[in-house]
Amino acid sequence: MNRRFSWFNATSITLGFAFLYLPMIILVTFSFNESKLVTVWAGFSTKWYGELFRDQAFLNAAWVTLKVAVISSTVATVLGTMAAYVIVRAGRFPGRTMFSGMIYAPLVMPEVITGLAMLLLFITIGLDRGVFTIILAHITFTMCFVSVVVSSRLATFDRSLEEAALDLGCTPFDAFKSVTLPIIAPAVVSGWLLAFTLSLDDLVISQFVAGPSATTLPMKIFSSVRLGVNPQINALSTILISIVTVGVISASLISKRSIARQRAEELAAVRT
């Protein structure tokens, strides 16, 4: 596309990003507000953070959420990577169409339906609802996202690399372990991160399958903000937003730097 960066472009980008970021900036700012009113500034204070950390219910919910996210995203990454490999590489097998349908369906399924369906399954088979059922549900819907991320990487993967490994004496499993996996590792890692974030973030499905005994952080947030704005939630949001921001910015810096280094090395290689 030819670049004619005009005033119109600059204005639309500025307004667009203002729209995207202003609400979050306001949210973060007012987490440091002295007053309980979230819309009137009454001086700087960190007291809501203190209250947040003294609130055992929040700490428990955070712990449950973290546990669920780590376990479910790890299992989902293993299953999702396998599914991606099956979709891209396994060729034809009976039921392939249904398989790929089941991989893509959860991506577009409204969460209320997925949640309802899962809950009815757990009740039908008589499984007690709690942390375990949340983990099962999260594995199921996040593995599909992992599989999409990994399979798009696998689709562009030069298949002759695997053939070269076979040609040089690898068994198919050995070829996967020592050639394919190291090369697609970045996609697997981003699949894991995506699954982890989705699990941390999920409210609706957890709400359905959690039962009375387990509460995740989003469930806790939802039940308190339903009653109105609450500075303690602003403090919690600020913490979560900072974690994500630091994570995304450092990930993009790392990848930017490694791309730059790779380019420089390629240039140097051409000159030698």
Place this chain on the structure above:
Amino acid sequence: MNIRRLFLILAPYAWLLVFFLIPFAIVLKIALSDYAISIPPYTPVLDLSAGWDGFKSFLSALDFENFTFLAEDALYYTAYLSSLKIAIISTFLTLLVGYPIAYGMAQAPDEWRPTLMMLVILPFWTSFLIRVYSWMSILSNEGFLNQLLMWTGLTDSSIQILNTNTAVYIGIVYTYLPFMVLPIYSALEKLDGSLIEAAEDLGCSRIQAFWLVTFPLSRPGVIAGSFLVFIPALGEFVIPSLLGGSSTLMIGKVLFEEFFNNRDWPVASAVAVVLLLILIIPIVLFQRNEQKQREADQ
């Protein structure tokens, strides 16, 4: 077929069968069952332990009364219609907001673009719930928007925005904006700049060149982005429950309340089945658009 290959296919396959497909079969079954006040609050129509006879009696006892109920009770079909209306309008609004952003990004200098990309993606990694919540303090009666409106003198007293459909539109546009911007941006970025130069060389003005060349070529991105907003917006639950009011009818919210507040599982299941049937059309259209794109890329 060797053992490893079999395991590779079977593990994810079996998982999805048990935790995805079978649950939907159960939803369908309950949607066809009768309501009963018990826990679980339904009487199963299909008695699996009765074998073939059970199946036969299942077929004869099979009734669509929950679906008839949905059709008869105005609450449900107005909820479906109002969900459709809200989803269509907010998709269109997201397109109006998102296209100029994507266009500006595609025109931006090369060295800015990774940063701009990151800025679009960043909200996506941030909690959905928090992003919706952040609008509550802006849109409330004492909120920042009303403060701004009164300060500029546009209104004398605060207007009700939170707990109206307007707030729901704002929430949907805000949370789903990255889904609209990214596909349009990637379509525009692929565009060969010499095409616009050729159009201008052949006598188009800049605006004509945009409508005759740029926009048609970015259409796959527009279509993809619209579906990515429309499909989740239709079944949305969090946004109408936090930003919408009691008059905001969206089917996701109705389903949730039917299930948790009224504890009418058969009707909730029937609502889910109908919602799925409605969603199949846009999902199939979306898949076809993606397929066409993939073929065009090859």
Place this chain on the structure above:
Amino acid sequence: MDQQSANRPVFAPWNDPNEKPLIRFQNVTKKFGEFIAIDDLTLDIYRREFFALLGPSGCGKTTLMRMLAGFEKPTTGTILLDGQDIAPIPPNRRATNMMFQSYALFPHLSVWDNIAFGLKRSDMPADKIGARVEEMLRLVRLEKFAKRKPHQISGGQRQRVALARSLAKAPKLLLLDEPLGALDKKLRQDTQFELMDIQEKTGTTFVIVTHDQEEAMTVASRVAVMDHGRMIQVDTPDRIYETPNSVYVADFIGDVNIIEGTAAPKGEGMVAIAWAEGQPEIAATPAGQVAKGARVHFAIRPEKVAITTEKPEGRANAIEGAVHDIAYLGNISTYKVEVAGGRMIKAQVANDRRISRRDISWDDRVWLSFTDTAGVVLLS
């Protein structure tokens, strides 16, 4: 040494009836669904050969090679390696190695580890692997680059790493899939000679797939010209060029004039080919019997056609025409001459003098002449 090499017979195992082939394709057919990639193909390849598979894309040459590597199985027919049917042997147990078109270097491993990759999966003791890798690095002159990753070396160096990696296990047979396709022209020519050198040093049998006829002619001991899954001609480069067996081969390899006509035997194994109304017939020497009245194609290379302003004396064939176009290529010039019936015949002249007397120009009347053995008679 000189004595020996002078007495050494020409390398031509395909002419020796006692020689056993290393590879034998017996009536091999390969189908992909309805598409026939290889059509009932029978072929022998001998030890120490540098065998080139040449043809346009989609002719089946890559499929043939992938069957040797084990990535495809024949639909019918057998492939024997050293007399043993290789169909049931998976690629990782075959004594063949392949150099991939994309090189397929493992991006996450260094040059050293790439070369050692196959050795580590063989029964070679660990302490010998290092020495073998060093040996291969010396062979391709990349000792200094052992620690680099593939993206840190140039395209030509990557090509040599790929070659070293595929040679490291000392395969009975090395398969090269368009090995020089990614290199620019100058580097490609240098590398062709390097490949021949390495082939001779290691004594490995090479099978190379290429669509570049010049490359096939340069490196190969024999060239197989393929089309639509069939072998059209298998022969040494010079015979492929000088005595093509079909219009397809004549046209595929190098530049050629093809003149269609009707043959009539003239005695002493000669034929006269009537090709245009009112023109003298072309006198030619066919390889076999030609029946009277048979439709034939007469193929003659442009460099075998002489061009003069006067009618030459004592040439078996002379055709008059007008110069239509002249292409000056530095070392040679090509004249496109329009003869009877609007037909174009190309003549090529070596520019052996620096400043030639440009006595032939556009629209000049000229004579094209050639001997009665200069061209090939191909039956339609």
